[in-house]
Amino acid sequence: MELKNCVYKFINNNDEINYIGKAINLNSRIVSHNHLPEECYNSTFVIEYSEFETKTKDDIDILEKYFIAKYNPKYNEIYKNKDLTIGIEETKNIDWKLYDKNNFAIRNYLKFINDIEFKLNNIQIDIDIMDYYLMFTMIQNFTYQFYERYKSYEKLNNTEKLDLYTTEFDELKNKDTFEKIFLLQNKVSKEIKEKVDSIFAKNKLLEYSIHLPQQHIKTQYGKLDRVMNLIQLNECINLSDNTFKLYIDYKCKYYDTSKQLTVWVKCRD
Template sequence: MKNCVYRFINKENEIIYIGKAKDLKSRIKNHNHLTEECYSEVAFIEYATFDTEYEMDFAERYYIQKINPKYNTVLSDKPIQFSCSELDDCNFKIYELNDYVVERSLEQIELLKQDELFVKVNMSLISLLGVITIVNSDSYLQIQRNKDSYEDMMIKSREKFNYYIEEIIIPKILDYEGKLQSKYHLLDINLKLFNIKKITSKINLVNNELVVNLLYKEKYKNEYKKLDFKIKCSK
């Protein structure tokens, strides 16, 4: 594990320290410059890898100045306000399994299964199905690739569908996905919307809902499992 940014996490899911390492295993093994209070508070360690040392250096500075962990003494007094979505969405992995991580992950899975998993969108079910069908169609993809070669009517149609996707559907989905990820922080959660192959089996006309897949897994595993996630439409 080379060019890593690592984070110490406590049992309240607070990031209490951030560091960097050219060789993560060696760094963690010889980590002794912080207080005993800090080490005793660590519940688990997360890490993310970067292609170069320059990217690693930038990421460490960004996270420290953005998050301001309580045991970081350098850079934490220089907060920043801007955001970098690529770093904000970076997938951190569990460094080493321990009893806390395994037990809490299983607890979070059970809680996720009991949660009401749905989001409301301000459009009819028919409109939603139309948007999904068109976005998945070859003609729509053709329009996207050849923006300047179609008549104004086609361009306006594309813009209308883009509005539905980018302004109504996607923000709702991403916002809810982010909230779930924060709530169930030891799981990887992914909402799948537009890769529906048998869409008719996913429609609930009585409740005006479309059921899609919510994928989840423990952060230390590779295989995703599925739960039903409902998109509730207006009438």
């Protein structure tokens, strides 16, 4: 499908616009692009475009100049740094679309993701593996105790159940064990977050979240059915090489797909 009368943007990994151009035929223009510095192409990870209903070539020329003046891209040399106080009717509610053909931006993005994943797979943190082991087993014991007590509530009415639920949970929560879990979780989470944040630093393309393996309790219509995903220690902790399992979910703000990466984090020897 031909994409005609377009304005396009080259966007870097910090979600900044590298360059803005125009194209009578976008596919042909992107394929033949070669007049910019190599560093512009190498740092472009996303290309966006918008098609316009224009009657003359001059129309698209004016639109290109308007967007260059508005956004001041790094690699455009003319029409930059203009003090605009007016708008163009055709630019209101503009629909920028992702240009996802097989081009240099896609290759750069995939290389960028591979570099991120390589660094994530080589995380080392300054905690003792036994601290993590202790935290994990405490969480497992706490979850099991909580589940066993909750099972006895199923024959009670909702009001009685809620009262007992709150009382029992507070009783467990106030124990020394819970405090130890809390302190260890904070220590582990802080170390991990600092490492992961440093890898994603100066990158605004990716949104990410971090998850530690843990039990999940399935609730349906307010009734506890069963404990799901009871994790075996050897599935998420390897004491022989001082590593534990971590999940990192990430998604590019310009792409619909998301990915979960399983990482084995190295603790200090």
